[in-house]
Amino acid sequence: MKEDGRSTGQTETYAGNVLNTQVLVLNKSWIAVHITPARRALNLLYIGVARAVHPSDYSLFEFDDWIDLSQNGMPGRYVHTPNLRVRIPDVILLSHFNRFIRHEARFSRHNIFERDRHTCQYCGKPLPRSQLTIDHVVPQSRGGHDSWENLVVACMRCNVTKGNRTPDEAGMTLIRRPIRPAWLPRFGLRVPNEQLRVWRRFVDARAWGLGHPHEALSTVE
Numbered sequence: 029m030k031e032d033g034r035s036t037g038q039t040e041t042y043a044g045n046v047l048n049t050q051v052l053v054l055n056k057s058w059i060a061v062h063i064t065p066a067r068r069a070l071n072l073l074y075i076g077v078a079r080a081v082h083p084s085d086y087s088l089f090e091f092d093d094w095i096d097l098s099q100n101g102m103p104g105r106y107v108h109t110p111n112l113r114v115r116i117p118d119v120i121l122l123s124h125f126n127r128f129i130r131h132e133a134r135f136s137r138h139n140i141f142e143r144d145r146h147t148c149q150y151c152g153k154p155l156p157r158s159q160l161t162i163d164h165v166v167p168q169s170r171g172g173h174d175s176w177e178n179l180v181v182a183c184m185r186c187n188v189t190k191g192n193r194t195p196d197e198a199g200m201t202l203i204r205r206p207i208r209p210a211w212l213p214r215f216g217l218r219v220p221n222e223q224l225r226v227w228r229r230f231v232d233a234r235a236w237g238l239g240h241p242h243e244a245l246s247t248v249e
C-alpha cells in the first residue's frame with residue numbers, strides 16, 4: 029500500500045505519515061479505550077475484529093463496505109493503492125471485548141506535574157519545575173489524602189499563601205478541578221482539529237489531555 033498524504037478534505041497530512049496518524053478505538057460498549065496508529069486500525073478492520081465508525085452519523089462499516097464508502101470522496105485522510113483509496117477512519121469500534129486494556133495514568137508526582145502542565149493551579153502561571161511545588165488541596169492535617177483529586181501543582185508563592193488551609197478558607201480558586209487523567213500529554217503527538225471534533229463525541233476531552241486543539245497528547249507507559 030502506498031502511503032500518501034493526498035486528501036479530498038480539510039485534513040492535511042504529510043505524505044508518508046498517514047498510516048502513523050492516530051485513530052480512536054472504542055470498545056464494544058462505545059467507550060474510548062485506546063489510541064492506535066492508522067496502520068493498526070486498518071489491520072483490525074481488515075481482519076474483522078473492528079468496524080469503522082462513520083464520522084457524521086456514527087454508523088458502522090465492515091472493511092469491504094468501508095472501502096466502497098472510501099471511493100465516494102468523503103473528506104479526510106486517505107491511503108492510496110494502485111486501484112483504490114482507503115479513507116483512514118477517525119474512530120473504530122471493537123467487535124469483541126478485551127482486545128485492549130484501558131490505560132490509566134500511574135499516580136506519581138511526575139504525572140501530577142504532567143497533568144497540570146507545569147502550571148500553578150491557583151494563579152495559572154506556567155513555571156519551571158524547580159519553582160513549583162505539589163499542594164494538598166485539603167491539607168494532610170485536615171485529612172486530605174495523596175490522590176489525583178487532592179494534589180495539584182502550585183507555585184511556591186501560592187503554596188505559602190494558602191498555607192495550612194483549604195482553598196475556600198484561603199480565598200483561593202483552583203483554575204480547574206483536579207481529576208484522574210486517562211491519558212497524559214507528552215511527546216508532542218498532534219491531533220488535527222477535524223479528528224478531535226469526531227473524537228470529542230466519545231471521550232472526556234479533559235481526562236484525555238485534549239483540552240486544547242493541537243495540544244500534545246499521548247498514552248501513558
Ligand SMILES: [Zn+2]
Nearest residue numbers: 148151183186
Ligand atoms: Zn501560583
